[in-house]
Amino acid sequence: MQNDEAVPITVEFSGGLEILFSNQKKYSLSLPSQDESGAPANVAFLVRHLCENVMKDPRKELFILDGTVRPGILVLINEADWELEGEDQYEVQKGDHIMFVSTLHGG
Amino acid sequence: MVAVIDSLRQQIATCEATLQDLHQQLAEAEHNQRQQERVLRKTKPLTTDPLDHDMNFGVPDDFRSEVFAVLDHEAEPQEQDESNKLGRWPLEKNEYRRYGRQLIMPEIGLQGQLRLRSSRVLVVGVGGLGCPAAAYLVGAGVGTVGLVDGDVVEESNLHRQILHSSARVGMTKVESAMVALNSLNPNVKLIPHILRLTPETAISIFKNYDLVLDCTDTPASRYLISDTCVLLGKTLVSASALRIDGQLMVLNNPPSPPGDPTGGPCYRCVFPKPPPPESVVSCGDGGILGPVVGVMGVLQALETIKVLTKKATGTEPAPADPPTLLIFSAYSNPMFRSIRLRSRKAKCTACSAQATISPQVLESGSLDYAQFCGSINPIDALTPQERISAESYAKLRSGVNPFTGTVSNKDNHILIDVRERVQFELCSIDGSVNIPFSTVSITPGLSLNPNTPSPGSNDMYVDENDWATQLRQTEKPIFVVCRLGNDSQLTVKKMKELGLNYGGKRFIGDIRGGLQAWREKVDAEFPEY
Ligand SMILES: [Zn+2]
Helix, strand or coil, X not given: CCCCCEEEEEEEEECCHHHHHCCCCEEEEEEECECCCCCECEHHHHHHHHHHHHCCCCCHHHCEECCEECCCEEEEECCEEXXXXXXXXXXXXXXXXXXXXXXXXXX | CHHXXXXXXXXXXXXXXXXXXXXXXXXXXXXXXXXXXXXHHHCCCXXXXXXXXXXXXXXCHHHHHHHHHHHCCCCCHHHHHHHHHHCCCCCCHHHHHHCHHXXXXXXXXXXXXXXXXXXXXXXXXXXXXXXXXXXXXXXXXXXXXXXXXXXXXXXXXXXXXXXXXXXXXXXEHHHHHXXXXXXXXXXXXXXXXXXXXXXXXXXHHHCCCCEEEECCXXXXXXXXXXXXXXXXXXXXXXXXXXXXXXXXXXXXXXXCCCCCCCCCCCHHHHCCCCCCHHHCCCHHHHCECHHHHHHHHHHHHHHHHHHHHCCCECCECXXXXXXXXXXXXXXXXXXXXXXXXXXXXXXXXXCCCCCCCCHHHHHHCCCCHXXXXXXXXXXXXXXXXXXXXXXXXXHHHCCECCCCCCECCCCCCEEEECCCHHHHHHCCCCCCEECCHHHHHHCCCCCCCCCXXXXXXXXXXXXXXXXXXXXXXXXXXXXXXXXXXXXXXXXXXXXXXXXXXXXXXXXXXXXXXXXXXXXXXXXXXXXXX
8 A cells, every 4th residue: 555656644533433443533544546447536535445444343334325424424624524625526635634523412 | 128129119219209399399489489589679668778768868869779779789680671771871780790801801892791681592402511501601691591401400410511400300401400590690581491392392482582502412403403593594503512522513604594695504504414323322322521511512602602792893794704613522632623614505405595494394393303313223133032131140140040940050151241341340240251342343243254454453353353262262151231232132143143152052142121121120239320
């Protein structure tokens, strides 16, 4: 995975999602710069990558549903809602900070 | 022995019911006493007052009214309004004193204080968020505060729900909060709504208020509150908390009508679909640190005060802050993070021009929020033959096999407790072995391809298989227990998937109802938490 064709990024989990990722909140990752089809790596690819290579918990449905992040998880690209950045089509850039936040309901 | 325990339990239940009744009577009596004092103060006959003569005949009017204001500085709002007409100052004397520290700040000032006094704010949920939020709003002099909650105070609420008290366990949360808030600031008018919010009642309650705080704890109530605020054009200050994390959003700000894209986003814009119910964790299951939810409730009060006192610039109304999500994480550095949120969603079912949610739809009750958000079916993963009652398991421990009636050695089985380690350390059944459910659930079953472990996580991976390897060392029957009897069933299933039952030769089953049943049926001393 560590090669010249990799994009160094930071991925962070919050709101309890870290439980699905070995209780580690922050990951420094090198994301392959191209997805399976050779297209530039976007957030959709990052989500698949996380699910297949980083997430140990077999309860994948608590992170992914119908090929995308499940309802109730906000994806934040450099401190902004991904809806402001093109959602899962956003092409991941070197040094990006991508955060996955699960909504909380307790009160 | 069982009869004695039953009898004692019954006596305790009766006493508790009596106690609860007494609490309510006390609250009522206290309330009546206050009412009477108010009436007495208003109709105080002048002739019994030693100052009477001088005040009526010897003192200039202005001075007289000031003296009365001082003597009567705990006066009720109605009385203030009356004396205001005569008074020289926009605020009552006691208000200058009480709110002085915030009045001298340019962010509030006289206009801000007057705005707060004329505002009506609804707090939905008087728990970990609602208690601190209401305390600060009442303290700041918001004129009218409504409180919505259908629950009663429980002992396990007290570490975070700061308006309630040990003596008021069993009282409704709304009444308990009113006792505390009234003693904090008797100038504020409190309106009780002792009920659980429903789609049919939400509009009629909300319409009498200017701004709403969502201090509830379920996805269904969050969607209902947001929809109602959009329909009525109320700004919504929404917060939530769990374990060590909190989140805060000011929604529908400004509260433009549905279809107006200049309005702030609503809860549905940000979260169009509810989370799967199995991903929703309550404070009861996940835990909550008191100051974490307290911080979030205090921030709700702060945002409310900011919205209510926002200054107009010239003739234009003040522009609202851009929508953000504030994330609080108590054990991270930095603890706070502010995220830019989207604007109104063009296809939002609540706030867009294409909205399908209308007051008629809401009040007809045809929107089923509970169904929209789903619920977890009670876990029923095992056959009756794979489950044992707490009583039967107790017999088995005493040496009698509950299935065959034969006497056997009490060490002839293994008891696995699958609660998380921190809970296991609180209390456990003698001789039980802890294998946390989180470890069980990340162990791949036979149906799943084990993931290739990535570098750095090898230790954990070995541990995961270790528990299964160890259980393969013996052929003793395995009993699994957890807090309530859900995770234990899933663990039994997983053990069988892993072949630990040797194709049916070894018994593996769980204790029905978990440690709760153990406490209720076998060991009343086992701690409840
Ligand atoms: Zn909306």
